[in-house]
Amino acid sequence: xxxxxxxxxxxxxxxxxxxxxxxxxxxxxxxxxxxxxxxxxxxxxxxxxxxxxxxxxxxxxxxxxxxxxxxxxxxxxxxxxxxxxxxxxxxxxxxxxxxxxxxxxxxxxxxxxxxxxxxxxxxxxxxxxxxxxxxxxxxxxxxxxxxxxxxxxxxxxxxxxxxxxxxxxxxxxxxxxxxxxxxxxxxxxxxxxxxxxxxxxxxxxxxxxxxxxxxxxxxxxxxxxxxxxxxxxxxxxxxxxxxxxxxxxxxxxxxxxxxxxxxxxxxxxxxxxxxxxxxxxxxxxxxxxxxxxxxxxxxxxxxxxxxxxxxxxxxxxxxxxxxxxxxxxxxxxxxxxxxxxxxxxxx
Amino acid sequence: xxxxxxxxxxxxxxxxxxxxxxxxxxxxxxxxxxxxxxxxxxxxxxxxxxxxxxxxxxxxxxxxxxxxxxxxxxxxxxxxxxxxxxxxxxxxxxxxxxxxxxxxxxxxxxxxxxxxxxxxxxxxxxxxxxxxxxxxxxxxxxxxxxxxxxxxxxxxxxxxxxxxxxxxxxxxxxxxxxxxxxxxxxxxxxxxxxxxxxxxxxxxxxxxxxxxxxxxxxxxxxxxxxxxxxxxxxxxxxxxxxxxxxxxxxxxxxxxxxxxxxxxxxxxxxxxxx
Numbered sequence: 310x311x312x313x314x315x316x317x318x319x320x321x322x323x324x325x326x327x328x329x330x331x332x333x334x335x336x337x338x339x340x341x342x343x344x345x346x347x348x349x350x351x352x353x354x355x356x357x358x359x360x361x362x363x364x365x366x367x368x369x370x371x372x373x374x375x376x377x378x379x380x381x382x383x384x385x386x387x388x389x390x391x392x393x394x395x396x397x398x399x400x401x402x403x404x405x406x407x408x409x410x411x412x413x414x415x416x417x418x419x420x421x422x423x424x425x426x427x428x429x430x431x432x433x434x435x436x437x438x439x440x441x442x443x444x445x446x447x448x449x450x451x452x453x454x455x456x457x458x459x460x461x462x463x464x465x466x467x468x469x470x471x472x473x474x475x476x477x478x479x480x481x482x483x484x485x486x487x488x489x490x491x492x493x494x495x496x497x498x499x500x501x502x503x504x505x506x507x508x509x510x511x512x513x514x515x516x517x518x519x520x521x522x523x524x525x526x527x528x529x530x531x532x533x534x535x536x537x538x539x540x541x542x543x544x545x546x547x548x549x550x551x552x553x554x555x556x557x558x559x560x561x562x563x564x565x566x567x568x569x570x571x572x573x574x575x576x577x578x579x580x581x582x583x584x585x586x587x588x589x590x591x592x593x594x595x596x597x598x599x600x601x602x603x604x605x606x607x608x609x610x611x612x613x614x615x616x617x618x619x620x621x622x623x624x625x626x627x628x629x630x631x632x633x634x635x636x637x638x639x640x641x642x643x644x645x646x647x648x649x650x651x652x653x654x655x656x
Numbered sequence: 657x658x659x660x661x662x663x664x665x666x667x668x669x670x671x672x673x674x675x676x677x678x679x680x681x682x683x684x685x686x687x688x689x690x691x692x693x694x695x696x697x698x699x700x701x702x703x704x705x706x707x708x709x710x711x712x713x714x715x716x717x718x719x720x721x722x723x724x725x726x727x728x729x730x731x732x733x734x735x736x737x738x739x740x741x742x743x744x745x746x747x748x749x750x751x752x753x754x755x756x757x758x759x760x761x762x763x764x765x766x767x768x769x770x771x772x773x774x775x776x777x778x779x780x781x782x783x784x785x786x787x788x789x790x791x792x793x794x795x796x797x798x799x800x801x802x803x804x805x806x807x808x809x810x811x812x813x814x815x816x817x818x819x820x821x822x823x824x825x826x827x828x829x830x831x832x833x834x835x836x837x838x839x840x841x842x843x844x845x846x847x848x849x850x851x852x853x854x855x856x857x858x859x860x861x862x863x864x865x866x867x868x869x870x871x872x873x874x875x876x877x878x879x880x881x882x883x884x885x886x887x888x889x890x891x892x893x894x895x896x897x898x899x900x901x902x903x904x905x906x907x908x909x910x911x912x913x914x915x916x917x918x919x920x921x922x923x924x925x926x927x928x929x930x
Contacts, residue, residue, distance in 0.1 A: 361826050382832030394823035398845040408831035411841075455831070 312337045313358060313463060313495065317367035320353055327353045329519040330367065335463070335497060336512060340489055343499045344506040345516030346542070352467055354516070355499045359388050359465050371462065382408075387456030388465040391472070393448045395440040401427070401451050402436040408459045426454045429488075446477050453485065463495035470505065482509055503543050507531070515539050537637035540565045546594060548631070549605045555579070561632035561640055568594065568608035570629035573615075577624030581605060583617050597623070682906075689713070689899035696895040712900035722904060725883035730908065731794050732869070732879050733862040736801035740809045740858045741851065743802070748813035749839060753822055763814065766807040774804070774867050785872060794877045800868050805858040812857065816850025817843070856913060863909050880905040 313335040320328045328350045335341050343351040356362045358369060360381035369377045376384050396404050402423055403410075409419040427433045430450045440448055449469065456464055466485070470478045486509050489496045500506055506513050507527045514524040515538075523535040534540035540548045548565040556564045573595065581597035584604075597605045607623065615621055632640040676683075687703070688696050695706045716722050751759045781800070782791075790796030820843060828842045844851065866881040873882060884905060887898040 359830060361829070381826075381829045386830070388827070388830045390823045390827060392821060392823050394821065394827040396824060396828070396842060407828070407833075407841075411828075411831060411833045411837050455827070459831070 312370070312372065313497075314370040315354075315358075315367065316370070318354070318357060318364055318369060319366045320350075320357055320362060321365055327519050328357065331519075331521055333514065333521060333524065335495060338493050338495055339511040340486065340496045340498065340509060341512045341514060342506040342510035343497065343514050343516060344501065344503055344542075345522070347501055349516040350519040351499050351501075351516045355388075355465050355467055355497060358497065359386055360384050361388075385459075385462040386465055387459050387461035387463075388467065389452045389456050389469045391468045393440075393452040393469075393472075395448060395451055395455070397440050400437050400439055401432060401443070404440065404451055405432075405436075405454050405458050408455065422458050426457045429457070430454045445473050446481065449473065449481060453488070457488075457492075461494065463497060464489065466496065466498040468500055469498075470500075471502075478505075485509070504545060507543065513543070515542060533639070534565075534631065535639050537563060537565065537633045537639075540631055540633075540639070546606045546608070549603070551599070551601070551603055551605075553601055555601075556632075559630055559632055562635045563633040563637070565631035565633065566625050566629055568606045570626040571605060571607040572624045572626065573607055573621045574624040575622055577622035579623040579625070580620055581623055583615055583619045583621060585617060597621070599623075685899045685902050688896055689903045691896050691899075693894060693896045696899070712897045713904070716897060716900055716904065721878075721883055721886075722880075722901070725878050725880045726904075726908070728794060728877055729863060729879035729881075729905070732797045732801065732877070733859050735794070735798040736805065736862045737855055737859040739798060739802040740805050741855060744806060744809035744813050744854070745839065745844075745851070747810050748817050749843065751810070751814050752817035752820075753825060763811065766810060770807055778871065782872070790872075792873045792876045796872060797869060797877060797879070800872070801862040801865055804865070804868075805861050808861070809854050809858050812854045813847070813850060816847050816854070819850075820846045859912060860909055863905075 315331050315333040315335075317330045317332060318328055319326070319330050331350075331354060343354065345351050353362060357364050360376070360379065364377045367377075368375050371379075371384055371386075396407060399407065405423045405426055406419045409422060423436075424433070427436055430453060432447070432450055432454060435443060435447060435451075440451065443451065449472075452469065469485075470481050473481060482505060485498075498505075498509060510527055512524065513527055513530050515522040515530065517538055523530055523539045525533075530539060530543050534543065534548075537550065541550070544567060546568050548567050549571060550563050550565050552563050556562055579599060581599045583595060584598050585596040587594040587596070592609060595607045597607060599605055605623070628642075632642075634640050689712055690708045690710070691702075691706050692709060692711070695702060751763065785791045785796055788796075790799075824846065825838055825842060828838045833841065863879075864881065866885070869879050869881045870885055873879070880901075884898060884901045887894050887901055
């Protein structure tokens with residue numbers, strides 16, 4: 310078992326509280342993604358787990374042992390850095406074998422492990438090159454390989470794909486995920502890209518201002534966001550928010566509706582002006598300005614028989630309303646009153 | 657196009673003029689070292705039309721003091737530079753990669769010690785050295801010159817280390833490298849150009865240092881600076897032999913500069929990150 314458990318982990322930089330008493334259990338063998346806007350403390354938390362920063366208070370348990378005072382290497386975790394952080398003066402072979410070399414392993418074992426990992430990551434032809442002579446994707450694979458060689462208890466990824474172009478990023482996402490599943494090693498992956506989080510994670514932890522805003526599977530977080538922040542952060546395009554009278558009718562301060570649950574329907578009761586239409590082939594998004602001032606996005610309009618500037622009617626799909634209170638926390642779904650149709654309201 | 661060529665020609669002329677002006681004393685010393693003592697002081701001075709002679713060099717090398725002083729200079733400059741690097745590398749490492757809010761202050765304070773003229777501390781240091789038996793000793797010079805050059809070395813290495821991406825050092829820490837391995841296997845190779853140029857600078861400074869070397873040593877530990885100075889004292893001024901001695905003193909530094917140069921131009925950090 311290689312569980313990582315955080316209990317009240319707190320870190321300050323001067324007066325700034327970077328992580329505020331975080332309690333978290335990282336499931337064994339699962340792919341956990343830390344996601345949140347920049348400055349939310351997710352990278353700091355990863356560095357605290359890695360041992361690159363010292364924890365101010367709280368406990369960090371790795372395999373049930375408090376590791377807060379253990380050196381980074383002795384924690385048995387491997388990290389892939391955003392910049393890859395390869396050793397530029399060493400060949401790919403030396404980069405991959407460095408951890409084994411400093412651990413004074415026999416030369417034959419180092420050679421064998423290095424070749425094995427290179428094979429796994431298709432790096433064999435590049436073993437005698439230096440990082441400077443590799444493409445971005447290849448450097449990325451060397452960085453992953455360097456983590457693999459050590460057979461760590463867990464992988465820590467710090468926004469590893471942010472320096473790659475979109476196509477390569479999508480490819481590497483799948484490659485990393487496949488590798489992790491194949492090896493069954495626990496992984497913690499930090500990103501600010503919610504799409505990356507949704508596609509890769511077994512479990513997502515959403516951070517905000519040094520606190521855990523919500524943790525759960527991608528489906529749970531998408532379907533039942535715990536707060537308006539999570540609702541707006543996860544999902545693309547982002548959730549529509551409506552306040553005022555329509556929210557009040559639902560007994561909430563704000564209501565949220567995902568773009569796919571907002572339909573353009575002459576029978577609908579929300580009037581809005583079409584501002585722009587994004588046609589993406591398999592999908593289309595209509596940007597609308599509601600009469601009450603909010604900007605809304607509706608997804609998947611079948612026949613686009615209107616243009617910018619037209620006024621259309623919108624209908625919210627039944628049961629698709631997320632309600633939020635004055636503190637922006639999610640409210641439990643209301644029990645529908647008999648006969649009442651709360652989804653047909655005028656803005 | 658034509659104006660650009662003219663600008664280039666003017667710039668080239670300026671560069672040559674500046675270089676010759678700067679190099680003139682050295683070139684003149686070189687020429688004088690091949691003259692006889694009479695020609696060395698003749699007026700008007702002769703540039704190339706004189707009787708070239710190696711007598712000055714032969715005389716200096718025959719006296720035997722040169723070798724003694726050369727060995728002393730190599731030991732004093734080499735030893736103090738090695739000591740400087742041994743202290744400055746860890747110091748600069750901690751300031752560059754684990755700075756605190758006092759780091760800037762410490763750096764400035766260290767530099768401020770260079771603002772005091774050495775003569776200001778001459779008496780106390782002379783007395784200490786007398787009591788500790790360090791007068792006229794190579795150990796005494798090594799310690800003193802190391803202390804004198806340490807601030808500059810820390811400054812140079814600090815700015816150089818800051819160019820090394822910290823994540824590479826963190827990666828080595830994750831890989832299990834000890835502090836020593838991190839410094840030797842990762843930081844030193846990456847910062848080699850900076851370390852080489854720092855070494856060259858402090859070596860040259862120690863090699864040419866002529867306040868302490870002239871005042872704290874007399875016979876046993878005399879380096880080349882004292883050797884050169886000897887030609888301008890007791891028996892009178894010997895320009896030609898003084899010049900020859902100076903040229904012989906410059907040669908080792910030029911050699912080291914040439915050796916270090918290969919490291920100075922090698923950019924190793926390329927491709928490390930991004």
